Amino acid sequence: MILMDRLFDDDEVARRLDAPAQLSAMLQVEAALARAQGVLGIIPTDAATRIAAVAATLNPDPAALIAGAARAGIAAQPLIATLKKACGMDADWVHFGATSQDIQDSASILQTRDVLSILQDRLTALHDILTRKAQAHADLAMPARTRFQIAAPTTLGAKIAVWRAPLPRHLDRLAELRPRLLNISLYGAAGTGAALAPQMPALRRAVAADLGLNAPDIPWHATRDAIAELAGWLSMVTGTLGKMGADLILLGQSEVGEVHAGIGGGSSTMPQKSNPVAAEALVSLARLNAGAVGTIHQAMIHAQERDGTALALEWQTLPQMLIRTGAALRLAQDLTHNLTPNPQAxxxxxxxxxxxxxxxxxxxxxxxxxxxxxxxxxxxxxxxxxxxxxxxxxxxxxxxxxxxxxxxxxxxxxxxxxxxxxxxxxxxxxxxxx
The missing domain is CATH 1.10.40 (Ribonucleotide Reductase Protein R1; domain 1)
Structure with a gap:
């Protein structure tokens, strides 16, 4: 944690993505895998029941798994070893026929699904705030500016309507994205499911149904276009909010002062100042996510059936994009809730x-x-x-x-x-x- 985390991070989103949440999601996948394998007769029914029960209650210390994850290059491996040890005589049936990336990818999708619900709720709430503000100030004439020059009259409500306009489109895009993104990963070591052939497709569908996910037949171990689409969506959301932040900075600057939003930050040496901290953060978060999209696109260059260099880029980049988007939506709600025009200015x-x-x-x-x-x-x-x-x-x-x-x-x-x-x-x- 660094001192500026409060501004640029989001606790509610971060809790869905932190190490305990990641371990919990991976154990949820392992439990679903064992249950489905027991039903299909792939592993003994009593072993499946016991494995699922252990996975549901196991609470390993993330710190104890750090060294193992670093050696393996993937977080799922030391957790699987811990689960096997906890299952005792049933250890041989734990994680049967799966590969570590199956578990980690599926868990990541579960975590992302939770975060997207938060982001959707915040987008909807922001849309409602902006709708009320646009209607309240629909008739308030003010200068419009193009290329940083006064151009012609508009109204404050129309300006707010422009900020609001992309939000329903983002919500539509999210609905369209979900079926392409919310997929189980269960394809085995090389993506062919050979270890459990010919039962793997049926098993995949059963585990997906247990977890509320889709079950595509083609592995996505090395095809990360849905992740890249998600990253693009996150950047578009923060870009929309960054535009609003930039407008608020300009409208609130000293010689303009036509609109005020949020509570400004003070200067350490100039007591007259009220710095537009939250609006500035919206711009910064948008630019950070815009840069991160390129990194996620680099992760699409995924060699052969699995590529640790590409996966590492994604693991290091996507969680922060999700957190930044949560932070931007939180800040935008605060700013717009307090948005007030200055008719005299x-x-x-x-x-x-x-x-x-x-x-x-x-x-x-x-x-x-x-x-x-x-x-x-x-x-x-x-x-x-x-x-x-x-x-x-x-x-x-x-x-x-x-x-x-x-x-x-x-x-x-x-x-x-x-x-x-x-x-x-x-x-x-x-x-x-x-």
């Missing part, structure tokens, strides 16, 4: 702009009355006056150049937000399917 931003962001609107309005090229020349002349004269607004300049129009109303930010209010209040089809 928004009004000040509009005032400083003096209507220049409405130049496009002015051009389109005039085009309805005069030729397009003339309309654009007039707007350009008005913008030149705004730039040259420190207190002239675009509406005032246009009033002088093209009188007879209510330019103050025509160029009101609230009258030029287009579909922003509708976007903020829009309910997605995903909400109807829930």
């Amino acid at each position: 928004i009004a000040d931003s509009f005032a400083r702009d003096r209507g220049a962001m409405l130049a496009e609107a002015a051009g389109f309005y005039l085009t309805r009355h005069i030729p397009r090229d003339k309309a654009l020349r007039i707007v350009a002349q008005a913008l030149a006056r705004v730039a040259a004269e420190g207190d002239t607004t675009l509406a005032q300049a246009l009033h002088d150049l093209q009188p007879g129009h209510d330019w103050a109303q025509i160029l009101s930010p609230a009258a030029n937000t287009g579909d922003a209010t509708t976007q903020a209040r829009n309910q997605s089809s995903w909400e109807e399917r829930r």
Whole structure:
């Protein structure tokens, strides 16, 4: 543990992935394997019952297995040896016909399934918070910015709706991903199931049913595309949250201050500061996961029927991606729950702009009355006056150049937000399917 773990880690997710959880999941797989083998007559029924009972109650000390795991290059091996020792006279029937990677991969999927339930719940909760915020601020006009420049009016609700929009798609992707990911691994030493042929397919299906997993016929010892797909999904989720974090950093900076979210961190030497720590963490977590996707893709380069170098990359990378995603969702919920606009700061931003962001609107309005090229020349002349004269607004300049129009109303930010209010209040089809 390091001092910054509280910010970038997530206790609830980490508990599903730590050493005790890993051992528990592997023992769950071994118990299911013994039960299914007893039912199918592959091992004696009474031995199967005893092995399953021992596996259900065994609680080895993870520290005692560290050296064995390092020697074997896989965590399952020392646990299997411990289970065999605990089963005494039934030791020969423990782990019968399986390989260590079968147990470790299957256990990892069980752990991942638990984590994905947490992430799904948090995604859904975040979507609900953002929906409420978008609707609450659907009509609040504020400057939109493109390429870090003020562009045109939008509403805060529309901006929040953009943050929210990917979340249902991420939930749909997760539902589509689950059947490809949540698979048992039970194929034996070289992936052929030869040790228990011809019973291995039936055994695989029985163990999968016990564990609530799918049972593909083709081994995935060396084909890790589903893991890579999961990593991509995790990075897309944190990337979405990172975009929101980046926006909140910019909206909350000192000279803007249009939106505040969460509780800022202080400076050790500048008491006036309130640093956007949580929003910054969202950006950092997104970038860390984006980099980790490349490492997981490296793990897809899996030589022959099994490759320890590829597996090690996955084991060292994927758990942290899951934890980071949990942390990002936790932080995003906290930030958005406390998200508050500053109407005065928004009004000040509009005032400083003096209507220049409405130049496009002015051009389109005039085009309805005069030729397009003339309309654009007039707007350009008005913008030149705004730039040259420190207190002239675009509406005032246009009033002088093209009188007879209510330019103050025509160029009101609230009258030029287009579909922003509708976007903020829009309910997605995903909400109807829930």
